[in-house]
Amino acid sequence: MKEVQVYSPATIANLCCGFDVLGMALNEPADEMIFRKSPSPGVHITKILGAQLSKQPDKNVVGVVLEKILHHLSNKKLGIEVEIYKNIKPGSGIGSSAASAAGAAVGANILLGTNLKPIDLIKFALEGERLASGTGHADNVAPAILGGISLVKSYCPLEIISLPSPKKLWATIIHPDIEIKTLDARQILNKKVSMKDAVKQWGNVGALVSALYRDDVYLLNRSLEDFIAEPLRSIFIPAFYALKIECKKVGAIGGGISGSGPSVFMLSKNKDIAEKIAKRMTEIYTFLPIKYRIYISTINNTGVKYNFK
Amino acid sequence: MKEVQVYSPATIANLCCGFDVLGMALNEPADEMIFRKSPSPGVHITKILGAQLSKQPDKNVVGVVLEKILHHLSNKKLGIEVEIYKNIKPGSGIGSSAASAAGAAVGANILLGTNLKPIDLIKFALEGERLASGTGHADNVAPAILGGISLVKSYCPLEIISLPSPKKLWATIIHPDIEIKTLDARQILNKKVSMKDAVKQWGNVGALVSALYRDDVYLLNRSLEDFIAEPLRSIFIPAFYALKIECKKVGAIGGGISGSGPSVFMLSKNKDIAEKIAKRMTEIYTFLPIKYRIYISTINNTGVKYNFK
Structure with a gap:
């Protein structure tokens, strides 16, 4: 695979009563990212449009998640380059960092064919959330990855329950x-x-x-x-x-x-x-x-x- | 109607995580009560077996609930007599007072043909719970009246949700x-x-x-x-x-x-x-x-x- 283009959605966390445990994915707005394999090992953020964010991988949510996945694969020759188009404004409260983190986890998984399970994608995305907010809360990244409405049943062990979405909402x-x-x-x-x-x-x-x-x-x-x-x-x-x-x-x-x-x-x-x-x-x-x-x-x-x- | 014989069930409140909001009704043990219309107005507790409880209506959970219902009907000529057979030991933690209160509410409703809705029966039963524990918690009386598993969504207004019961439990x-x-x-x-x-x-x-x-x-x-x-x-x-x-x-x-x-x-x-x-x-x-x-x-x-x- 040469290139993966990803659309990573905004999410509404908490849904009022479900503080830190509930979240819902939206269709609009969504971030776009393009992932390509790079001949040069490691993570390379080549373009960021729509927000003032660091291109240094360890200071960027997308970068952190990609580095964690590369580290997990323990193949030092692998390289990924990524273009980031932020449509979800950082600090807006609709899961901007989670969209970056979730998109990075899914993008890398498809590009590298790593076949990671959704719960593992969420775990990697949480590493990005940790960079953004200091804590790794899953109520945005879980619905961003799984879609619909997610319940974070527990963190230790991490358990996510996909709840039914109302037909018309x-x-x-x-x-x-x-x-x-x-x-x-x-x-x-x-x-x-x-x-x-x-x-x-x-x-x-x-x-x-x-x-x-x-x-x-x-x-x-x-x-x-x-x-x-x-x-x-x-x-x-x-x-x-x-x-x-x-x-x-x-x-x-x-x-x-x-x-x-x-x-x-x-x-x-x-x-x-x-x-x-x-x-x-x-x-x-x-x-x-x-x-x-x-x-x-x-x-x-x-x-x-x-x-x- | 001459006589109503009631079997009022034990209940498990809280169900671990649902402190003050969840409760489940059991088939065993259950209290038995017999309600009859009395020519003498007011509430008359004629017999109590199985527990040392006051026969004075305002000091007995069954009595309090019956008095509240009679008061609600504002018919000063109505009289109820009741025999109470306590099979659920008071202080056992399986809803002994709730069984008395719920049984009284349902018994009076049938005996007097008052056609009260379940939510109103629960409200009357809560008056009995208030006598027993100082607070009117609904997580025992709601499942005792409705059966199955109840969620007390809120107290003000009182809203109870009947949850599905597992087929085999x-x-x-x-x-x-x-x-x-x-x-x-x-x-x-x-x-x-x-x-x-x-x-x-x-x-x-x-x-x-x-x-x-x-x-x-x-x-x-x-x-x-x-x-x-x-x-x-x-x-x-x-x-x-x-x-x-x-x-x-x-x-x-x-x-x-x-x-x-x-x-x-x-x-x-x-x-x-x-x-x-x-x-x-x-x-x-x-x-x-x-x-x-x-x-x-x-x-x-x-x-x-x-x-x-």
């Missing part, structure tokens, strides 16, 4: 152009949570998982609550509660902070409502001196996509 | 004859839990709910973990970890403390393994100077049962 995402570092968003959280809130949270996790198996949007609506992160992290996001309240008025099933923010996602049953939500988001943000982007997407049920020649 | 329960008051078992718990443990707990709740929808005993096995209550409450239960470890060796899917203890439950796929578990429990407790009872039961998928004439 759209996401509208607003990405306010402000910076919240994943590490800061993590540090604002309390290291301890009240038992009362924890019980409410896992009641909702159980209900949300149930809603997915039943394809019950009404139950999904009632389960999309977050008593742990949202009350604290929402302070960083201008007009967060206005977005939540107003988008529900135009038909949103529910939503909240995407990952650690600043993006806010709202789910809906069809394209028409998804577009109404986008319109309402725009109307609200028009009043603020902040740039923003809005994405409308269906769920990506296949994960990272690729072509090769 | 047996429970073996050992009830060591020691006293742990529900209130004490609650007070030993920390009011705050670490974020790390909370995340592990809701990862398992999501996985357990998933296991039930998939009827996947292997996933059920891996999800029956409790990082919140078990490490603290298990100190009250002699040989708790020996029971867990040894019962798994003879084929238990998993298990833990039933409710707030002291009963310990172990789940299995068939009667043969359920009996092996009972034998292993007996062998362990033979070494201890503590009396105990052992129950073997299938899941009760109908909840409180009744006959009338």
Whole structure:
């Protein structure tokens, strides 16, 4: 194989109640990467468009993942070169680093014919996440690789459960152009949570998982609550509660902070409502001196996509 | 209708990871109660066998529930008399007070033809639970009334989700004859839990709910973990970890403390393994100077049962 072209999706981690354990893959936006075998051993990042990122492999999420895979193969002659086209803005909270990491793992696997299992691809991608955020959280990389909605059952051992995706589900995402570092968003959280809130949270996790198996949007609506992160992290996001309240008025099933923010996602049953939500988001943000982007997407049920020649 | 005879089941609350939100109904043991209309208004507890409990209605779980229902009907002429045969020992941790409360709610509903909805029966039964434990927890009364496995999605508003029960599931329960008051078992718990443990707990709740929808005993096995209550409450239960470890060796899917203890439950796929578990429990407790009872039961998928004439 000469060349592998990869489309690695944005993802929404947490899905409100599922802090650090739930994530969902989107079709839009997605990063593109092109992987080629290189006569020169090691990893070579030849081009990066769309973001200011280091081309030095050990300082780049894609580079780190590729180096880990090459190291795993213990073939010192192997070389990979890669072009990266970032469509998912770093720091947006919709899994930018996870898309890089997941795309790198899948791209290398196809290019080199290593036939790694999905759980191993996730493990390699986690190494990239670790570089980006200091911790290796799987709630973005798992759905990016597997598609659909993933539950991180446990980390030790790493166990991921693919949950059923609702047949008709759209996401509208607003990405306010402000910076919240994943590490800061993590540090604002309390290291301890009240038992009362924890019980409410896992009641909702159980209900949300149930809603997915039943394809019950009404139950999904009632389960999309977050008593742990949202009350604290929402302070960083201008007009967060206005977005939540107003988008529900135009038909949103529910939503909240995407990952650690600043993006806010709202789910809906069809394209028409998804577009109404986008319109309402725009109307609200028009009043603020902040740039923003809005994405409308269906769920990506296949994960990272690729072509090769 | 002259008389309603009720069989109200024991229940296992928490199911390890689902602290305060999950519960499962059993076929054995069950309390029996007989309800009759009385010419004398109010509630009259005429007989209690099997436990030392007050016959004064406002000091008895059955009495409290019946009084609440009579109050709700605002018919001051109505009278109910009830005989109570307690087969579920109070303080055993398998929902003794919940069986009384659930049986009372269902019994009165049938006797008086009030046609209350299950969610309202649960609300009345919660008043009985409040008398017994100081708090109105629904993880025993909900499955006692609905049967099968219940998830308490939220308390405000009260929302209960009936989860699918595995086709083949047996429970073996050992009830060591020691006293742990529900209130004490609650007070030993920390009011705050670490974020790390909370995340592990809701990862398992999501996985357990998933296991039930998939009827996947292997996933059920891996999800029956409790990082919140078990490490603290298990100190009250002699040989708790020996029971867990040894019962798994003879084929238990998993298990833990039933409710707030002291009963310990172990789940299995068939009667043969359920009996092996009972034998292993007996062998362990033979070494201890503590009396105990052992129950073997299938899941009760109908909840409180009744006959009338």
